[in-house]
Structure formats: structure tokens, C-alpha cells
Amino acid sequence: MSGFAFRTGSAFEWGGAAHRIYRLGPNDQVVLERDTDGQTVVCTRDDLLTAYREGKITAKREGPVSSAPILFGRPLQELPERVRAELRRRIAYVQGIIDIGFFIFTPAFLSPILQNIATKISDLKPPSVTTAYRWYKRYRVSRQMRALIPRYDRRGSSAPRQTDRVLELAAEATEDAYKASPAATGKSIHDRLVGKIRAENLRRSPDDQLVIPALRTTYRLFDRMEAYDLHVLREGQASADRRFRIVKGGPKVEHILERVEVDHTPLDLFLVDEVTALPLGRPILTLLIDVYSRFPLGYFLSFGGTSTAVVMGALRHAVLPKEHTKEVVPNLKVEHRWPCYGRMDLLVLDNGLEFHSDDLESVAFDLGVDLRYCPKHQPRFKGVIERFLKTVNYYFAHQIPGTSLAKLADRGDYNPEKSAFLTMAEFKHLFDKWLLDVYAQTVHRGIGTTPWAKWHEGEARRTPELPESLADLQRRIGLVRERRLRHDGITLDGIRYAGPELEPVIRKWGPGIKVRIVVDAQDLGAIQVWPPESQDPVTVLAIDQTYAHGLTRYQHELIRDRVREIGASEEDGEALAAAKFQLASAIDELMKSRKQKNRRRAAHMHGKTSDKPEARFVPSNERAMAPVTKPKPGSSNPILAQPPAGQLSTFTLNIRQGN
Template structure:
């Protein structure tokens, strides 16, 4: 329900015909003009009130009215939830506070601004919720033009935008089929390719339809919107495969946290991106393999094995021996060292991947004798032992960043560069670099 007034410029319906009230004469007679025929009609106040009570006269609601009739109310309830309607009424009441404060004021920024601040202060309204004076002016103008009907202040959110679908359901089905057969494939078709297929199918369907029922051709924007409606995980799963999607959108929950050194160790292999040469004759020997055991709590290297032998039970055993035993004689070997390698000992847990060298009976026997729990990372989950993975990558990049004999990331990046011809790093120099560099990093950690 909303308020209505008999006054000039108000619109009424008399027995189904629309009239505009032009004026009230001095004798109390109202002059109404038919909006269709423009013929005038005179009615007294008592006649208009009697017609209103009998239902022959109706006051036309303002154009922006939101909840002014049972039909409108039922339409709103069907389109919006009850909380949404309640929020709209609260917003209208909020606006009405400021409108009533400025109705008697001249239209100026200073006058409106002072009244708005006074209302905000009295109602304890936060600073970020205070409306501008221009907004209050628009609300007041709409309020007065509607005949002081508060329902014009309810936001017309349900009427915003074009609610009618632009494309028919058959067009959407054709587009969905084109997306599934072209875009969501491992060949990774583009949106342009998908659009071409959808348009071709639409033209083929139009050949069997009358002119009045022709389907609209899909647009790039439609295909792009339909693609964006697909969850990103499902898109990447279809276009790049399960492993790619799992790695990209993985989440780490209940990560294993250690509280003391030697509580958990991570072991892994990597091949150095560097050609090493023989210490005696300088012949290039190839790219050495590096096996590293790192402490999870301190991130210190407990032990390593550097050789040209691919990962095997022997390289794992040498790495474990180097990690478990004290590192003695380093100062005699490297006179420039000023501290010892104190990181050694038997770990309580040993984390490794699923390589065959880690499933040997010898390693199982070693772990049983030394009371070491074996933990195997799931397939293709490098983050399960992320500390050793990150250390290997950092070490490889640091050693080979500008060293002659580096192999780059692959043959394409290598171009005409031959790492065998330019290799100058000997195996002894590489071991010296690893041990001295690790001791320097360990000194920084402590």
C-alpha cells in the first residue's frame, strides 16, 4: 500500500480511462483531462472521493513503485527471496531518513552536506555508509515526484538488465556440444575454432527451419561465457589431463611439521646440469648424479653422494652412510674452512619417492636395524618432500648459472653451445663447491 494525493499533475483512472488532474478551481471543482482524447472533465471533491471508495476511481502508482499492489508483491516474492525484500525495505527507510532532513532546505551542497552529517551523527552511521549530497538530492526528487510515496525508494534490482535470453535453447545446446567436442579436448582447441563449429552447425539446422523460426548465429561472447561457466578445474582436467589439474589446484592440508632435528629426513636424486671433466687428463666425463639427504627441521644437508652412477642401491647406501657418520677431516682437506660440518646423525623418519632403489631389501634392512620409519611419497607428488626438491633446484641453478659446461634446460635452449667443449669443472672442484658452499649456508642458518 502507498499514499496518494488529489493534486495537480497527479494521474488517476476513472472507469478504466486515464486522466491527469490539471488544477482545482476556486469553487472546489477539480479539472481532469483525458490523456487519450484530451477532453476535460470536472468533478467535485466529494464526487472523486465517492468514486474512489466505490472503486471507479483509482490513483495511478508512481512508475518506480516496487510494492504497491498484490500483483507486484507476488511478482517480487516469486523473483526475490524474503530476506532480499527486507533488505530493500531497510535501504528505503535508510534513504527516507536523509530525505526528510533536507526537504525544507535549499538545493546546495553546503546545506545538504550539513543535514546529512547531522543525520549520520544522530543515527551512528559509519563514515563509509554516509551517502553523498547528490544521491540524497536524487532520492528527494524521486520522492517528491511520486507524491511522497516511500516505495519509490526501494531499489529495483529485479528489473535491472535484460532478463530474456537472447539465444534459443537449441543454439545453446549446439554451443555446448561444440565446446565438448572441440574446446574440452587434449588437442586444446581455441574459442575461435569452437565458434566456427557452432556457427556451422547452426546454419545446418536453419536449413530445415522456416524463415520465421531461424536460429540466431552464436557469437564469440556467447562461447566465451559458456566456457567461463565451466569450473576451471574441469576445464584444465579436460584440456591438460588429470595430473596437470591435480598439481595446479592441489591444496596442502595437515602438513607434517617437525619439532626437532633428525626427526624427519628427505632423500632424493637429481642430475646436475653441468658437464664435469676428469681431474687428471681433462676429458669430459658427463653429467654427474647427486643424491642428497636433507634434514626437514633445519634444512641442513646431512649427507650426499656425487657420482656418475645412476640412482641405485649403492648410491643410496653411500648417501646414508655419509649422513649418519660424523664429517671429520674437512679442515685438513680444505684449509680455508673455519667451521665443522656438524649436521649428521640417524633420522627417525625417512621420506623418499617410489623409485626402485628405495624399495630394495637392503634399504629395508638398514631402516629396520636403525629403527627408521620409511615413508613413500605418492606418485607424482613432489610437494610431499618439498624441502629436498626445492634445495636440489636451487643448488643446480646456483652451481650452473654462469659456469662453462652448463647444459641449459634442453637442446633447444642450448642452440650451438657444446657443453663438452666448454666444460672446465673437475669432479674434485665440484665436490669442494658442494661441501664448502653447504658449510657457508649452514653457518648462515645458525
């Protein structure tokens, strides 16, 4: 086998340049000649051996490159037994010739030698002198016995015999067949190819006709296609990129909260209402996970789909220290407390609209969190959260009665709506139990230990940081708006906010000054107002606390829609209170609906989330209970009339239809 050796004339690459040993001197000195410029380099054997050990030297093949045979480089065990037997036979003859020391390739000299070797190895058909010379020459050029391996696989031509135009038509026929159906066969491709060739021949002269290949030829052309190209035709390039990609190592993290990933998923589980016991549907889980420890930082459950408010709820839960889980299910104690809290350095998101909002960007800036978006349609860039959400569904939700399973075909006769019995509060209790006492205490294959141990290991090296206070966090996590301050305060979506906290602002800056507002979408009872040049906001309460306290933004939007429908003012307290009462009645009717989508919508209207699992929309304003009448022309206080007994109001019908 040829390689690197201290011989005069040996060629090798060192440091990206070709060198050759010019002379071997005394005291282990080696004189090299650099091929690129003829420069002489003096070094020692130890220098070259050290460079070889570090992988900086690569020996070059000696002799003319054009005459060197193409060697079989794979392990010999992959060769068939008959090929290996032939190799051993050839080696015996070549080695026997080399062992003589002096020889000439003439029949008179070499024939007795070949016959003697044949007798030793029991070969009934010894090679001719010409054949032996050809074997020896192949060995002499390469200096490797591998050159004697029979290359039966290289016999004949491997190039297609069809013309270039036929090959082009074959590619078009294959593409057309797979566009028509992903289940295209070789026969359907051949039929299309025949049609294309016949159409082409109609435009050609009689002496320039294309030959129609046989069906077997089409199959051979089809077999030449690479697996990647075939998958692109069948299922598209995006699917092919996912299937044929090489999975590399994920991002390297060295501390907790260094990299956090967030995403949503519909839970494969139906939950029920705690009052009616009717199934509400599958909630949406929004979750943040720490990549270093694989420990979930926080989550948010809701029935209203994905939104910026949902992301804010999950972010708030992730940053804040967690209180001990409320025990809703009897005799089921959560043994471990949730240790995770603190601001993360980097938050990795996908390209959902809720993640590209100005509100989230503003909150991230205030908290000192860097946002990083993954490329579109490539979830592998946040593979930790993607894999964990699958774990939640497969190893938790699928094991509970009421699970919808991952695929409809897996259900069989099983009806998840009839089997469901968990309320939102009960599910939250079970979920916390599974997260803290089961998942966090199980060895994670990706980190080699439990998420619980990994988090505490990281916490020993880095202490999580929180905002200055809870109030400071509440000031920063929410929906961001801009409004002008007037004499009557600030009006936001029809709700007026005013108080003595605004007097210094209006005295200094005057009426009409723009202020920054942070709103909690889950409670419109108060807002955070940032005056110009102020380092801290002030909390301003709504004037009508009876209406606004505990009211969600989604509930308020429904009430405003109702008030606009009747033509009343959106700042009319009586109209808002009446519409609020009618919304509560409509939600109760939806909760009793036979359609599951209506009950799910009702749960969203009630404001059921993981923060408020037992929330119910019940207006406490007594003025909302008074009978109302339709507005008369010129009336200053128009409010909708109550519908006759047994008849649904227009409002109920609208929200039942999703309007």
C-alpha cells in the same frame, strides 16, 4: 547496521543452536528461549559477552528473510564514484526522514520535506514520495544503510538465452577444440559448434531446429568458463591442480632428524676425467635433507643413474659422522665441519622403483626408520628437498664453468662440454665448501635463521643417535639377499665366500640352512652373514680376494656377462680374471671415445662416486695379463681370445652399445 544487542526479541546463534532474548531481568540477568525446543535458558550479560568475544555468538537478521534485500558486502572503496555519489544522495534523504521522528508517506506531508533536503544537498532532481518510501523500506528491513547501494550490476538477466542442447554442443565443441590443439581460439570453437548444430538440425523436424548462435555469443559463452576448467582443457587436470591449488603450511616438525626428505636430480654440470680430461657427463645427485633445520644430512654422487645402491650410499653418508673435507683444490679451505649425523625418525620418499625395494625396507626396519611415500605425481608433499635441489642447480652448479644450464635454449653458443674442467674430486671439494661455508651460513627465509644455527639449536634439545658401532651400521645398510650355506661356503652371483666364521653355523644347523646376507654394492670383497636366531652377523671374506676386493656389483655383472658369452663357468677364476682384464681395457677405450655417453658409461664402470671420486678399474691379478685363447671343444677352462691388434673385441663393442 544490524547486529547483536540486548533487546527483547533479538535472535542469535549460540553453540550451534538458535536463541532469542525472551526477557531482560534485574541484576543483568537475561532469559533466553531456544528456538529448537522452546527451552528457557537463564544467563547473565557477562556470559553472553564472553561468548561473543570468543566467537561463539552470531546475530541473525531480523525480519522476514524473503523480504531482506541482497546487500553489497564488499568495501565501499571498490564501488565506482558515481555509485558512491548516488549512495550519499539516498542516505541524505532517508536520514532526513528519520530525523523528523514522526512522518507519514503522503505527498502533502513528505513533499516539502524532500524539497528541503534537496535544497541542502544541492540536488536538482529530488526523488518522488514513492521512491523515498521504497528507499526507507529497504533500510527498515535490513537496518543497514548498505541496503541503499544502487545494484546496477543486478539489472537484466545473467542466464544464457541458448537452449540446454546448444549449451551441451558448445561444451563438446570446446572440449574437441582443445583436444585438437591447446592453442584453440574462440573462432575455432565457434566453427566446430556451427558444424555440430547443423548436424543436429539434420536429425530434427523443421519446426524444432536449433538456432546457430553468433560468433559474439560463442565468445560470451567462452568467457563464462571458470579459469580452472579452461586450464584443464588446455594443459590437463594435473597441471590445473598444481596451478590452482592453495599452498598450505608444511608439516610441523619440532626436532632435528624428526622428518628427513630424499630425492635425486641430475646436476646441471659436466665433470671431466682426471686422467684424460675428457667430459664424462652430468652426475646424478642423491641427497637427504633435514626438514627442521634445512641442513643437508648427506649425499651421494654417481654416473650410473638411480638405484637402490645409490640410495644406500646416500643413507650411509647421512647417518655417519662426516670427516673433514679433503682439500683437492689448492688454497680453498673449508672453514666449517659438517655437524649432521644420526638416525632419522621418518624418511619421506617418492614412488621411484629404487625406493620401493625390499632392501631399503629391510634397512629401514633395522635402523628404526619409518618410510613414508608421497602420492604419485605430487612432489609438493616433499617440497623441502624439491626446492633445495633447485637451489643447488641454480645457485651453485649454474655458476661454475661447464654448467649445462636448466634449459637447452639458454645456452646459446655456449658449449658446456668444452668449458668443463672439474673432476669428481674437485667438484666434491667445491660442493662441500658451498654447503658448509655459504648455504649453511646464509639466513634461510623458511626458518628465519641459518641452517647452521637451526641445527645446533635442535641439537641442544635432542642428541642424534648412531648405531652401536660402525661395523653395526655396515651390517645393516646394504643389499639384502638369502642363500643356503653349503660345505664349500656361500656362493653369491658366482663369487664364493667361506671361512672359519661359518663353521659354528654349519655345525649347529647343518648344510643347506638358509642365511640372510647383506652385501655392499660398492665392494664385493666381503659379506655380512646373519645365521638363524643370531643377534649379530659374521663377516665372511671372498675366497678370491684378488678378484673380489674393491669390485663393484656393476663391474662384476659386466664380467659375468662376458664369461657367459664365451661359455665358461662363472666360478672359473681364470675366466673371471681374464674377463676382468678385458673389461679394464674396454673401459679405457670407452673413456677415449668421442661420444660423451660412452665416456659417462665408462665413469660408471670405473665406479666413480662421491665416496670414491678418483676410482679407476685397474685389475691387479697377474694371471689376467696372460694371453688367452678361444675355448676348444672339451676344454675345461675356456677363455676368450684377445682380438687382433687395432680391432675392437666383441666385449668392447657390446658395452659401448650398452649391452
